[in-house]
Amino acid sequence: MRSIVLDKIKKSYKQNLTLENVSLTIPSGGFFALLGPSGCGKTTLLRLIAGFETLDSGAIYLGNTDITDLPVNERKINIVFQNYALFPHLTVFDNVAYSLSVKGVEKDEIETRVKKLLLAFHLEKHIFCYPSELSGGQQQRVALARAIIDEPEVLLLDEPLAALDFKLREKMLVELIELQDKLKTTFIYVTHDQFEALTVADSMAIMNHEGNIEQIGTPEEIYEFPVSSFVAKFVGTTNLLGGKLEHNETGSVIHIKDLGIFKVHISDKKSWMCDGCTVSMSLRPEKIFISKKEEKGFSNGVKGIVKQIVYYGRSTQYHVLINNKVTLQVFEQNEVHFPQEEIDYEDEVYLYWQKENVVLLEE
Amino acid sequence: MSFVKELKKEKYFFIGSPALIWQILFFYLPLALMLASSLWEVSEAGSVTGITLKNFYKVLTKTHLFVILKSLLLSFFTAVLAFCIAYPLAHFIIFHAKKYKSLMLFFLIVPFWTNFLLHVYAWFFVLEKQGFLNNTLLTFGFIQEPIGFLNSLFAIILMMVYCYFPFMVLPIVSSLERFDNRLLEASHDLGASRIQTLTKITLPLTMPAIRAGFFLVFIPSFGEFIIPELMGGDKRYFVGNVVSQYILGNDTETIGSAFMVISALVLILSSFIIYRFFNRWSGQEAS
Numbered sequence: 001m002r003s004i005v006l007d008k009i010k011k012s013y014k015q016n017l018t019l020e021n022v023s024l025t026i027p028s029g030g031f032f033a034l035l036g037p038s039g040c041g042k043t044t045l046l047r048l049i050a051g052f053e054t055l056d057s058g059a060i061y062l063g064n065t066d067i068t069d070l071p072v073n074e075r076k077i078n079i080v081f082q083n084y085a086l087f088p089h090l091t092v093f094d095n096v097a098y099s100l101s102v103k104g105v106e107k108d109e110i111e112t113r114v115k116k117l118l119l120a121f122h123l124e125k126h127i128f129c130y131p132s133e134l135s136g137g138q139q140q141r142v143a144l145a146r147a148i149i150d151e152p153e154v155l156l157l158d159e160p161l162a163a164l165d166f167k168l169r170e171k172m173l174v175e176l177i178e179l180q181d182k183l184k185t186t187f188i189y190v191t192h193d194q195f196e197a198l199t200v201a202d203s204m205a206i207m208n209h210e211g212n213i214e215q216i217g218t219p220e221e222i223y224e225f226p227v228s229s230f231v232a233k234f235v236g237t238t239n240l241l242g243g244k245l246e247h248n249e250t251g252s253v254i255h256i257k258d259l260g261i262f263k264v265h266i267s268d269k270k271s272w273m274c275d276g277c278t279v280s281m282s283l284r285p286e287k288i289f290i291s292k293k294e295e296k297g298f299s300n301g302v303k304g305i306v307k308q309i310v311y312y313g314r315s316t317q318y319h320v321l322i323n324n325k326v327t328l329q330v331f332e333q334n335e336v337h338f339p340q341e342e343i344d345y346e347d348e349v350y351l352y353w354q355k356e357n358v359v360l361l362e363e
Numbered sequence: 364m365s366f367v368k369e370l371k372k373e374k375y376f377f378i379g380s381p382a383l384i385w386q387i388l389f390f391y392l393p394l395a396l397m398l399a400s401s402l403w404e405v406s407e408a409g410s411v412t413g414i415t416l417k418n419f420y421k422v423l424t425k426t427h428l429f430v431i432l433k434s435l436l437l438s439f440f441t442a443v444l445a446f447c448i449a450y451p452l453a454h455f456i457i458f459h460a461k462k463y464k465s466l467m468l469f470f471l472i473v474p475f476w477t478n479f480l481l482h483v484y485a486w487f488f489v490l491e492k493q494g495f496l497n498n499t500l501l502t503f504g505f506i507q508e509p510i511g512f513l514n515s516l517f518a519i520i521l522m523m524v525y526c527y528f529p530f531m532v533l534p535i536v537s538s539l540e541r542f543d544n545r546l547l548e549a550s551h552d553l554g555a556s557r558i559q560t561l562t563k564i565t566l567p568l569t570m571p572a573i574r575a576g577f578f579l580v581f582i583p584s585f586g587e588f589i590i591p592e593l594m595g596g597d598k599r600y601f602v603g604n605v606v607s608q609y610i611l612g613n614d615t616e617t618i619g620s621a622f623m624v625i626s627a628l629v630l631i632l633s634s635f636i637i638y639r640f641f642n643r644w645s646g647q648e649a650s
Contacts, residue, residue, distance in 0.1 A: 052548055072551040079552050085545040089567050099553035102563070150554065 002063030036207030298352035538572030
């Protein structure tokens with residue numbers, strides 16, 4: 001398996017939208033997710049890697065080989081389309097066998113390989129069905145089988161689960177992870193769904209609306225330590241607050257207008273974290289502890305009034321208004337059937353968080 | 364109340380009835396008349412005196428059968444040639460012409476806004492001895508003497524293909540236009556070359572349109588008589604010419620009818636065979 005390297009790629013797509021100077025190394029043999037909002041150019045990036053589109057400038061490498069000008073059919077890179085693009089006039093068997101038969105692989109070998117793969121994909125009962133006779137999940141599996149039978153070095157997945165319902169999507173995500181584990185093929189998974197990306201990826205890249213890559217890292221790094229307010233807001237939910245940083249002998253604090261002064265923890269000091277600088281603070285809702293009683297042992301605390309309660313099942317979201325000015329979101333796990341204290345609308349509550357759980361971001 | 368309900372139930376019948384009446388009056392009735400008159404025995408005064416198979420005996424001669432065979436071949440090759448030109452052209456317009464697509468489609472259709480006879484006469488000026496084609500070939504030194512393109516099989520086939528071309532190209536264009544490009548991308552992505560993609564994906568998926576176009580050309584061109592008459596001089600006879608001669612001739616309508624019945628049977632039979640061939644060729648139909 002070889003890695004994919006994008007070197008200073010430039011490509012204009014649609015009207016006045018451009019991928020400008022995108023450089024990215026996708027490690028070999030891993031599950032890589034490319035996460036970005038709709039229309040940010042992530043599908044274009046995928047189509048460039050597949051070879052459907054030509055670059056304006058820059059280069060694409062597969063390992064050390066420059067594949068920038070290699071035609072689509074000569075790249076050992078296969079794609080699973082969002083709508084699957086199964087051949088409607090061919091049976092499941094012929095769809096899956098397609099890449100082998102165009103290569104001129106012998107009939108007997110094709111038959112054994114296709115049947116073995118279809119068995120692994122639980123499609124053995126549908127070998128002679130046409131795509132239109134299959135359910136969405138089955139079509140999805142046929143598309144996957146068709147793309148991997150020829151053992152490509154890289155498999156591209158363009159929002160492959162977008163058309164499936166939630167339950168099936170969760171199941172397919174697990175199947176995808178297992179498949180990648182078994183094949184060790186490099187998977188590049190494009191999605192706008194942060195849940196899918198966080199679930200499947202070994203490492204991931206976040207693209208912003210302008211088509212720039214904001215951050216590359218493991219899902220944990222991206223979620224816990226976002227490097228920009230865009231990443232913090234796009235991946236997961238967060239409370240993003242602007243304020244002024246101040247360093248003193250006991251540590252660092254941030255002054256937030258209408259909210260108060262809070263301790264922050266700085267492990268890796270950057271130049272923009274100067275004394276008196278304006279910065280943003282990202283505080284994840286689930287990292288805030290909510291209680292009607294006063295508690296001890298937290299580095300930061302604030303008092304507010306519950307304005308909205310959204311029950312999600314496994315957790316409950318509270319919107320707490322502080323000083324009549326700022327609203328903070330809080331997630332609380334619903335750990336027990338009968339909580340000790342029932343929090344209701346207009347209740348006065350205390351919010352607490354540890355300074356280590358705050359991420360400072362450049363304004 | 365129940366009467367209104369009845370009416371509502373039957374409303375589709377009422378809506379469709381004008382078409383049905385038209386169909387009966389101008390299609391089934393003449394067809395039945397033709398069938399009947401092919402069996403008529405007509406006296407010299409012109410009245411029907413009995414039923415006979417004599418007309419068919421008169422028709423079933425070597426020359427007549429040869430004419431039918433010739434017409435079959437002509438219409439078959441017209442359809443095949445029209446396909447050979449139409450498919451690459453449609454493919455080019457839909458997939459490669461990009462922003463000129465609508466313009467090219469427009470120019471494809473424009474000639475057929477003029478009268479059919481005008482096309483034929485326009486081609487006279489191209490093909491005649493002092494015409495455009497001969498002049499061009501002479502100027503560039505390809506030929507030393509003008510060639511008599513007119514009154515030849517070449518001119519007939521040329522005109523046939525030209526006139527029936529839209530019936531082939533339009534179904535193909537509309538089918539390629541609806542074609543899902545991602546299927547082509549998927550095929551290339553899976554390692555197929557352009558030719559493999561064409562034969563394994565594009566052609567089979569557009570087969571219904573090709574079949575429609577083929578029969579839209581094949582069937583009407585079988586009975587074509589104006590083009591052979593104008594382009595072939597008076598020597599080349601096809602089914603249409605023979606029919607028109609018998610029908611317009613004195614006391615020969617019944618023979619003409621018998622001839623029509625036989626040629627229609629041949630046409631139906633050969634269409635059926637070709638249809639089966641299409642089905643086998645395109646494999647199983649996509650559902």
